[in-house]
Amino acid sequence: MTDARAAIVALACLSACTSSGGGPRVTVASKAFTESVILGEVAAALARGAGADVEHRRQLGGTEIVFRALETGAVDVYPEYTGTLTLEILRAEMTGTSGGRTLADVLTAHGLRATRALGFHNNYGIAMTEARAAALGIRRISDLRAHPELRVVLSNEVMSRADGWPGLRAAYALPQAARGMDHDLAYRAIAGGAADVTDVYTTDAEIRAHGLRVLDDDRRFFAAYEALFVYRADLATRAPAVVAAIARLEGRVDNAAMIALNARAKLDHVPESEVAADFLTTHIGGAVTPAARERVLATIAARATEHTAMVALSLLAAIAVAVPLGIVAARRPRLGRVVVGVAGLLQTVPSLALLVLLIPVVGIGSPPAVAALFLYGLLPIVRNTHAGLVGIPESLRVSARALGLPSAARLRLVELPLAMPTIVAGIKTSAVIAVGTATVGALVGAGGFGQPILTGIRLNDFGLILQGALPAAAMAVGLESLLAAVERRVVPRGLRPPAA
């Protein structure tokens, strides 16, 4: 670990890292959808029962992030699907020249292992309302061919993927044209009678809620997405009891059970930890102590602390680096073009991609979020420092030199004060960007106001979304006025427009 990396980790760990003595430390992770979070809670409870000191990194922002975190050791175990592993993450290696390698072989090459299948499969599926399907006598996907009048509405992802609608339509020679829309909206369309056929994930809680019939994939078009846990090979030596405990789930969770669990969390709004604990006591056996429930106010306070820490750390670091860079850029025009160009390039990297790239360097949690915010914060400050210094009238530069001020003193006494209004404007821009962008920190487990937003989107809970969005907006406004006050302190009166 480099010094810089250690420093970032140390700073960002202030709130995140708590240690308690005892068993091995195990980090469980889950992706940002309810089923994954429930399975993460189940695994966390089992690991805790096996004596481990467990941390559950809930709802990380996607397969790329979680798998990268697992590979680098920031995460020890998380629930995954065979289809995702073989068709997405490890596709190249599975189908490479070597050929015929099993999933276990490829995982071993990555220092990973997997449990056996848990019992349910979360495939893509095609569904209709039970009533409509019964009326038309449709049981299999191939039955759809006889009903070209049916209106097909699919989630956008399925519309575009080769192994989605285009392939399905060809495989079954379906006559219908499909429209794409958001997955949740597609459910509402079919429940409201605005559509007849939609795609589902075969463990979606909505299947039961909306009374849907999942049609038989009689030509075996959709790949199997069997659930299992992937874990680091070293976990088996570090915490064999944990691996054994999680393995107790193998073959114990069928589709009906998983749909029921999803429905309790998503439709009945029971916290995932409680859903997991109930499942373990009734199906797996053994005493389970659910994690303590958090109170709303305490949660908001904790989110605010995380969010503020992320913004403050990244902004201070960005100022400390970007202002000197801007000065160098202003004094050496050729280097300056390079510096501003690179900072601009960083700005164009999508936040999710940047976070994925940062995980191997700084792990998960707040360090990659702080690092990403820091990188995004550089450009406005570098550019404005550069512009502020370059924009100083030539006559004032000449005056400062003619007085006999040496270079460093000219910078400190004349040039920086004159550039200050522009520099402060750049800092304000960076601060507002940081407050907004910090919400994506939740994707890598950094907490902050993005956490309730992410959960709210996942559970379709508007109140929860507001719990994150409103404080974040308030923080942006508050920070603006705080910086306006700072501006009044650091921008000399002579540089402000004269009072009316």
Add this chain to the structure above:
Amino acid sequence: MNLRLAGVTKRYGAGAAVDGLDLTFASGKTTALLGPSGCGKSTVLRLLVALVTPDAGQVEADGRPLPAHDIEALRRRIGYVIQDGGLFPHLTAAGNVTLMARHLGWDAARIAARLEELRALTRFPADGLTRYPNELSGGQVQRVAIMRGLLLDPEVLLLDEPLSALDPLVRAELRDDLRAIFRSLGKTVIIVTHDVGEAAHLADVVVLMRDGRVVQQGPMATLAATPADPFVAAFLATGNGVPAVTEPQR
């Protein structure tokens, strides 16, 4: 301090701003560099404080070429008031005047005493010291710039068109004050102007320039009585009627 230009040429782009110029500035005298816009007179001032370096020839102070390093020490011995004053907008009048003193670590009492001396010398209003440049009149700006140039009690004072941007009444008043200041200080003063009347009023010696060269130099009376060529006679005849065209800043 004796300042001398020996065969100095300085080019900007295609044309020469000064062209093989030989000039000696007498110690303790006021010299006016006079001539039409673009004749190279402002460039002479910049050469003297090494803000520009000659393409040929050399600039000498006390018989030695200007040093390549530590030019700051020389600049502190020469007060240079650029056109329009060049006051720093982020500092008050007092802040502008005493900037170098604070940089050099003078104590507060010494700074206050020197500020008061300069204020009295330039007849600057006491209540103006706390104002920012954008709150001062044109004449006040020039007085502050002159105070700033004189702070370290330099041996030489350079002024670039100190009166050109002022309206006529203020201009006449400041012109008279400048003459009084030059007389009382007895320093070497070099003032750039395109105004024949100002040169006559302020200078012991007039250097009339055209196209980067000296056409004629000497007391104004001599130039008037025995013009070296028709240009001298014609330029002197313009008197105060020359429109106040200012040279662009390089």
